[in-house]
Amino acid sequence: MRVFKSAAVLAASIALLTTGFAAEAGAQAACPAGKICLYTGANSTGRMATFTWGSPDLRGQGVDRAIWVVSNHPRGMCLYPGYNYTGWPSSVGETVARGFQVSPTSSVKPCTG
Template structure:
């Protein structure tokens, strides 16, 4: 019986010590800018240089109104590992900008400022 009490006390002390270490551990900082775009995705940002709102795609979207990004894409990063296209019309119509894997860029310098759909190839 005495051994059981000591064991219970030792376990409780270990739990309290672990809880104390957890409480003191520094919190991880949230990703910002370009770093918010996960590997294997195509990301569009509402502002230049990966700033502002972000939309993340695996395959694309025929209508960026669904993501609240229609005509509000300021920059993009293609981390999908495949070619992607940004279109100025809905349902992948109109002029487009092809993006090679690993490309980042501002939309306004690419010559296709209003982006309304994104497709993967």
């Protein structure tokens, strides 16, 4: 009986890992080439908006306080906690292989320098 429970737990763990990798691949595929995609929920859930040049106020796109990012953008982008590019930004490099969680973001634009 114990062997069957261990096998079931192992199978469930493998299924969860496989699903996680598939979700990451799906998020990357859902973000068009040349864009950065911001999501209101973790793991590419919630509302999504795509950007080429950014936005000074993410309320206009319905993704204010976005917490998840996927980047297929050819250059680095800066994510700001405040509107109009205020506060200390987080940077996202070119074409991130998978999505990741960021601090709540209220504006985004290409990084300079």
